[in-house]
Amino acid sequence: MNNKNALSKIIYMLITYLIIMFLPSLVIQLFGLKGVTAINWQVGITFVGVIAMLWVDHTSDIKANLEPDKKLSLADTSLYGLGGMLLMYATEIAASLIIILLFGQPTASQNTQMILTIVRRAPLFIVYGVVLAPIMEELVFRKTIYGVGRQLINPTGAMVISALLFGLAHNDNQYLLVYSSLGLMLCWLYKRTGSIRINMIAHGLFNGITMALALLAFK
Numbered sequence: 001m002n003n004k005n006a007l008s009k010i011i012y013m014l015i016t017y018l019i020i021m022f023l024p025s026l027v028i029q030l031f032g033l034k035g036v037t038a039i040n041w042q043v044g045i046t047f048v049g050v051i052a053m054l055w056v057d058h059t060s061d062i063k064a065n066l067e068p069d070k071k072l073s074l075a076d077t078s079l080y081g082l083g084g085m086l087l088m089y090a091t092e093i094a095a096s097l098i099i100i101l102l103f104g105q106p107t108a109s110q111n112t113q114m115i116l117t118i119v120r121r122a123p124l125f126i127v128y129g130v131v132l133a134p135i136m137e138e139l140v141f142r143k144t145i146y147g148v149g150r151q152l153i154n155p156t157g158a159m160v161i162s163a164l165l166f167g168l169a170h171n172d173n174q175y176l177l178v179y180s181s182l183g184l185m186l187c188w189l190y191k192r193t194g195s196i197r198i199n200m201i202a203h204g205l206f207n208g209i210t211m212a213l214a215l216l217a218f219k
Contacts (some may be wrong), residue, residue: 005063005065008060012138014143016053017140020050024027024045024046039125043128046128047132050132053135054135080195081198083202084201086187090118098177112214126208134199134207138196139196141183142162159184163180165183165208167180189202
């Protein structure tokens with residue numbers, strides 16, 4: 001893959017991601033949607049957007065002559081997916097302990113609290129957090145910014161940029177270290193397995209279990 005094709009893929013994927021992130025809000029404002037209806041529309045539009053992103057990813061892979069993901073057995077996929085989820089929890093705990101040691105106990109994550117509030121009002125949003133968001137984030141931050149970006153700069157630099165952007169995208173500055181650390185771990189997982197599907201599974205499981213535990217803890 002030459003640098004021009006690599007850069008083109010990154011640009012296409014970033015533009016697609018930004019459209020998916022901002023289009024639901026524009027539609028909601030345009031039609032004056034509110035409450036549960038607005039949230040359900042957001043999930044529906046994002047679902048269509050994710051399908052479009054998968055198409056853009058596939059076609060840009062062909063144009064860039066990008067090697068396909070490694071084909072893993074169902075057993076290996078399940079094992080790596082579960083293992084990746086456990087590594088995400090280990091990374092989250094370690095990064096959280098560092099924050100506590102350096103800065104003291106932080107307040108509750110604004111990002112998590114917002115998601116819990118939305119899920120209680122519109123359970124369909126679970127699909128966004130467990131399926132749609134992991135697919136988008138793994139395609140953009142790991143496969144594209146890291147996976148393709150390492151063709152343009154050194155792999156370590158691509159990994160750091162990917163992780164930092166992933167952390168900033170969650171818009172929760174006091175937990176930036178946690179999200180960025182998760183980003184680094186997920187880059188490593190993608191490098192280790194060569195399959196973005198493994199990342200999507202691990203990420204989806206992590207989000208789903210975290211969401212379920214939080215809902216049970218804060219009834």
